[in-house]
Amino acid sequence: MTSLRAQLANRYLRLTLKKKALHQIEPAELRAYFEARRIGIHPRTVSVEAVDHGGVRGEWQRPANAEGGRILLYIHGGGYVFGSTGLYRSMTMPMAQFAGADLFALDYRLAPEHPCPAAIEDALAAYEWLLRAGHAPDLIAIGGDSAGGGLALAALQALRERGRPMPACAFVYSPWADLAATGASMTANAARDCMFQEASIREGAKRYAGALALDDPRVSPLYGDFRGLPPLLILASEDEMLFDDARRVAEKARGEGVDVGFEPRGGLCHVWPLFHPLYPEAKEALALTGDFVRARTSAARKAAA
Numbered sequence: 001m002t003s004l005r006a007q008l009a010n011r012y013l014r015l016t017l018k019k020k021a022l023h024q025i026e027p028a029e030l031r032a033y034f035e036a037r038r039i040g041i042h043p044r045t046v047s048v049e050a051v052d053h054g055g056v057r058g059e060w061q062r063p064a065n066a067e068g069g070r071i072l073l074y075i076h077g078g079g080y081v082f083g084s085t086g087l088y089r090s091m092t093m094p095m096a097q098f099a100g101a102d103l104f105a106l107d108y109r110l111a112p113e114h115p116c117p118a119a120i121e122d123a124l125a126a127y128e129w130l131l132r133a134g135h136a137p138d139l140i141a142i143g144g145d146s147a148g149g150g151l152a153l154a155a156l157q158a159l160r161e162r163g164r165p166m167p168a169c170a171f172v173y174s175p176w177a178d179l180a181a182t183g184a185s186m187t188a189n190a191a192r193d194c195m196f197q198e199a200s201i202r203e204g205a206k207r208y209a210g211a212l213a214l215d216d217p218r219v220s221p222l223y224g225d226f227r228g229l230p231p232l233l234i235l236a237s238e239d240e241m242l243f244d245d246a247r248r249v250a251e252k253a254r255g256e257g258v259d260v261g262f263e264p265r266g267g268l269c270h271v272w273p274l275f276h277p278l279y280p281e282a283k284e285a286l287a288l289t290g291d292f293v294r295a296r297t298s299a300a301r302k303a304a305a
Contacts, residue, residue: 002267005279010269014194022079022196023203027112031082039090041277046093055122056129057107059085063097069139070101070297071130073167075123075155077146077271079176079201080111080208091145091274091286098290099141101297104130108151115210117218123155127167137165138300141293145271146242147208149175153221153249160228169296171233171289174242174271175249177222179205180214183244192239195270201241226253230300233261233292235285240270261292 002010022030049060072095076088085092085105096103108122130140144152149172156170181202190198209219217224222245232253236246243264250262265272268281273289276282 003279003281006268006272006275006281009275009278010194010267013269017195018193018197022200027081027110027207031110034078034082035084035087038087039275039278042089042093043097046096048089051104053129054125056126058105058126059107061089061093061096061103061105063093063100063102065097065100066102067100068297069136070099070293071135071140072096072099072101072103072293073123073126073130073140073142074103074105075108075142075144075148075151076105077144077148077176078110079204080116080119080147080151081204082110083148088274091276091282094276094283095143095273095286095289098286099293100290101141101293111210112207116208116212116216119151120154120158120218123151124158127155127159128164131165136301136304138168138304139297140167141169141171141297142167143171143173143289144175145173145274147176149173150177150179150221150245153177154218154224156229157217157221157224157226160225166228166230168300169231169233169293170229171235171292172246172249173235173273173285174237174240175234175246176242177220177245177249179209179220181205183242183248185244185247186241189239189241189243193241193270194239196241198241222249222252226256226258229253229258231259231261231296233263233289235263235265235273235288237268237270237272238264238266239268242270263288
C-alpha cells in the first residue's frame, strides 16, 4: 500500500507541476523554476568536490562509508533540458551511502542548445575519464533517472559498439527510452500521471532530438541493441506515462540476453527515489539500488580475479 506521505506528495505534484505546460516555458525559465525547488536535506557525512576537467563537469559525492574502490557514475534527469548535480543531491548523496561508493554526478550539456548526441558524448567522456584515473570497470556502476536513464542506456550501447570495457552493472529509474512515444502508457496513463502533461513530453523529445529522428537509437535507446550490456536494474511506476518505456526496455534487454531486474510499483510518481527522505518508498528504492550495486560489483570483481 502506498504510504500516506507518498500520497500527499502525489497530490501536491498534481496541484502544482501537473498544471504547468512545461513545453510552453523557455529553457532558461524552466531551469530556474526547478533549481529554486531543490529538496535541501542532505546527509552530513557525504563530502562534495566540484570537477571541471578536460570537458568533464560534475561533482564527486564521497560518503564516509565508501569502500573497496566502488564507483557510481550518475546521470541526472530533467528532460534533457534542465537539471543539475545540485538539484539531485537529496537523492544521489544517500544513494552513494547505500551503495558504499564514491559517486560522480555528471553535469552534461543540455538541449536545445546542445541536442543529441552531445549528452551521450559527455557521458562517454566521463566514463573514459574514470578509467584513465585508474578506476576498474568491474567496480563501476552507471545509473540515471528519466532522461538520464535513457542517456545511461544510450551510453552503454555506445560503449559496446566502440568495444570499450563495460561497467559491472547499471540501474535506471523511470527511463525515458522511447522519445517517439509509441508506448500505450503514454495515453493510457495521461490522467493517472501526477507530474506531466503528454504535450510536454512530446515537445521535450523534439528539443533533444534536434536533427535526428525520434526513433534513432541515440535518441531513443529502446530501438538500440542491448546485447552484451551488463546486469540492469529498472524501477518504474505503473502510474506514469513512461511506464511502457521501462517495461519494454526490460523485455527487450532480457530477450537479448541481459540479466534484468524489473521492479514496477503502483501508486508512486515518476522517479520517486528523488523524494528521499520525504517518504519511505524512496528510501526503499535507494536501499534496493545500493544492494544491487554492492552485489554486482562484488560478483564482477570475483569473475575478473
